[in-house]
Amino acid sequence: MVDGLRSDGKKIAFNPAVELSYLSKENQQLVVKNIEGLDLTPSHAQTIRMKELSRENRLDENVIYSIMTEEKANQKEKLSFKMEDINEYFPKNYTPREKSEVILKLLKGWAKRRNKEQER
Known part of the structure; x- marks a missing residue:
């Protein structure tokens, strides 16, 4: 569990949760706020970027929001058949x-x- 993020598949996948565990508690809370407010979870690639930006002290509420609202490849509309x-x-x-x-x-x-x- 990463400050309210469950890694059991209900909220966020394990690998992104691991990356987010490196963020400060404040930034983790901002990510949780965005997950709940936007009803979406960050991809692994997005969490890696957040972790890198955090290391550079360049991660804040606006950057987190910007990263999380990017269109992800898996969010494009798809039609599939069994x-x-x-x-x-x-x-x-x-x-x-x-x-x-x-x-x-x-x-x-x-x-x-x-x-x-x-x-x-």
């Missing part, structure tokens, strides 16, 4: 990448047909 839900529509030897390419190709065709129908 393989078990789509496997029946593909040959057994198709890789996930090939399945994705087929789905995108089919969607492009569907969109073209839909656009033509709307033009009428």
